Amino acid sequence: MSYGWYLWHWPLLVLGPAALNRAAGPWLSLQLSAVALLLAWATLHLVENPVRFRASLRRRPTLSAAFGAGLSASVVCVCLVAASFPPSISSSVRSPELGAALAAARDPGGRLAGLIAASGTALPANLSPALPDVKEQRSAVYRDGCHVGYAATRSPACVYGVPSARKVVILFGDSHAAQWFPALDRLSREHGWRLVSLTKASCKTADVTIRAEGRAYEACDTWREWALRRIAELRPALVVAASSEAAEPVDRMADPAREWTAGYERVYRRLVHDAGRVAVLLDSPWPKGDAVECAARHPLRLGNCEADRREAIRSPVLREAAAAAARRTGAAVVDPAPWLCPRAGRCPAVVADTFVYRDESHVAEGYARALTPVLGQEIRDRGLAPGP
16 A cells, blocks of 8 residues: 555645645645555556456556556656646736836836835736746846856856956846846947846855855855956956845854944945945845745635745845945935835735746846836936946
């Protein structure tokens, strides 16, 4: 009976919590495993043994093999049909096109705030891209290998925007900086800037040694120093610096707020010295778990996937430290929270026709690209745009 139990328990553990609309946990898992045991006993006595010990099949091996092949072929056919005609996971409601709405707006930020406030609780019928494709969309810095991994201590020469342009703009930080590449690349092409991407997995902009993969992330410290020297060589007109607020320092901090602020300040001071302007982009609010997978489970109840704005801030300590360090060094502080959340309440998973996140923390490429006019407005209004 053990093999039947093995076969039954996985679909129940995976599908059961979603079907019951309950969070997976030890007690529910034990209950579902008990149900799987009963199903294993039933199928053993009602299906497996009657077939296994059927006299006609035991006497005729060829018939037995043909029967097994037929069952296997039937399963394959059912899977192929199911994959070819997936069930709809959206509502019948059509929403405005986010990119077009923001591009046509005189006040993109205000228009975005209105669309965020009007966000519904179900996937729209015209979701673009479709939910299964949200995770697959990655910007050029990922496709070209420009967002380097944990072991790297240098970045390849990755130039975007208008490569021959005189004015240089640099995107600097970790994957939470790289998530804004689609918008910054479009702005660079529109305004004739040369965009240089310097981003590394989980490497914070603060000069603080953190832990990654269970040990001190020394490759991050080496890469950061190399990147800062590279920025000094390029003498950029603008540096956009950003990093995630998820970080564990190697050494225990007696005063985390003060020490993180000092770590950010050491880096920002060098950036301000070597660049015309510096914009510190604070971390984006986080959803409640993997937003795409949650939306697939609850396509008509997206509230289950949305965090309250106050809960969506990953680390208030690191957030305030980055902002305080920027103010002390003369860098501009840009808070993207209004681009993803209302002033109060839940941060939506979908705004207009566009999904906001691609996983448990990163902004989806389509959403970042649609926010190009909003980022451009922020850069222009703060006087950060490189001059002619």
